[in-house]
Amino acid sequence: QKEVEQNSGPLSVPEGAIASLNCTYSDRVSQSFFWYRQYSGKSPELIMSIYSNGDKEDGRFTAQLNKASQYVSLLIRDSQPSDSATYLCAVNKESNFGNEKLTFGTGTRLTIIP
Amino acid sequence: KAGVTQTPRYLIKTRGQQVTLSCSPISGHRSVSWYQQTPGQGLQFLFEYFSETQRNKGNFPGRFSGRQFSNSRSEMNVSTLELGDSALYLCASSMWTPLHEQYFGPGTRLTVT
Numbered sequence: 012q013k014e015v016e017q018n019s020g021p022l023s024v025p026e027g028a029i030a031s032l033n034c035t036y037s038d039r040v041s042q043s044f045f046w047y048r049q050y051s052g053k054s055p056e057l058i059m060s061i062y063s064n065g066d067k068e069d070g071r072f073t074a075q076l077n078k079a080s081q082y083v084s085l086l087i088r089d090s091q092p093s094d095s096a097t098y099l100c101a102v103n104k105e106s107n108f109g110n111e112k113l114t115f116g117t118g119t120r121l122t123i124i125p
Numbered sequence: 126k127a128g129v130t131q132t133p134r135y136l137i138k139t140r141g142q143q144v145t146l147s148c149s150p151i152s153g154h155r156s157v158s159w160y161q162q163t164p165g166q167g168l169q170f171l172f173e174y175f176s177e178t179q180r181n182k183g184n185f186p187g188r189f190s191g192r193q194f195s196n197s198r199s200e201m202n203v204s205t206l207e208l209g210d211s212a213l214y215l216c217a218s219s220m221w222t223p224l225h226e227q228y229f230g231p232g233t234r235l236t237v238t
Contacts, residue, residue: 045226054215054229055168099168101227112158112181113217113227115168 012037015102017116026125030087034100034116037081043103044076044083048096049118055099059085090123097121127152129218129230137236143204146233150197150218157199158227159191162213171214174199175222203235211237 016035024030032046043062047055061067061074061083073086083102087094097118130149138144150157159171170183174193191201197218203210213234217227 043225047229054213054232057226057228060226112170112173112183114170115160117167 013116014038014114015100015116017098017100017119019117020120021122022119023122023124024090026090026092026123028090030090030094030121030123032085032087032098032100032119032121033082034084034102035082036100036102036114038102038104039078039081041078041081041102041104044074045101045103045113046072046074046083046085047099047101047115048094049099050096087121092123092125095121095123129216129228131214131216131230131233133233134231135234135236137238138206139238140206140208142206143202144206144235145200145202146214146216146235148199148201148216148218148230150199150216151228154218154220154228155197156219156222156225157193157197158217158219159199159201160215160217161185162215162232163211168215171201206237208237211235 014037046059048058049055059074061076067074071088075084097120099118100116101113103113132147156175158173161169173181177193188204193199213232215232216230219225219227
């Protein structure tokens with residue numbers, strides 16, 4: 012089982028609709044969760060971080076975390092063509108030895124259709 | 126505040142050579158992590174440095190090494206290059222630990238011929 016799993020897509024969403032991206036993780040002690048957006052040929056850009064159960068909203072983006080079910084999701088409201096990109100889910104965990112690292116999913120390719 | 130910078134942006138090397146990549150973190154950030162990104166494997170963690178010490182290492186061969194300087198700038202070195210080392214190498218910095226938000230540099234595109 013992969014540590015962080017995402018549906019690779021492509022996910023096609025009409026402009027103005029809600030895009031829903033999902034991510035599951037295997038390690039129950041994971042504590043930090045991040046969503047990155049990566050345009051083709053560019054480096055990942057941090058768009059959301061979430062640390063506790065529930066929803067976190069930032070503009071058109073909402074991150075949702077459910078630690079009991081070990082999933083984290085990203086909702087993009089009022090989708091725009093500029094949202095077309097690959098979205099990477101990243102999960103971290105704290106270690107007593109200070110050797111934390113981010114583990115990334117393989118990403119979901121999102122296409123917003125005008 | 127300036128972002129993470131990486132040099133060079135592009136490199137072409139031949140098999141057997143070695144290469145050194147450089148990363149300057151965001152001012153005030155002390156943790157620097159390195160990643161390799163390829164179409165087939167996605168983003169793979171290489172290592173993380175804090176206060177000039179390697180705190181964590183991914184599953185890469187010993188040909189991949191790194192270091193961090195007292196000003197938090199970091200370098201990674203790949204010796205005896207192989208064709209499979211062709212990838213985008215990304216550096217990311219965070220305040221204290223990768224538990225916190227990490228910000229990526231633009232990357233160095235390495236092509237091995």
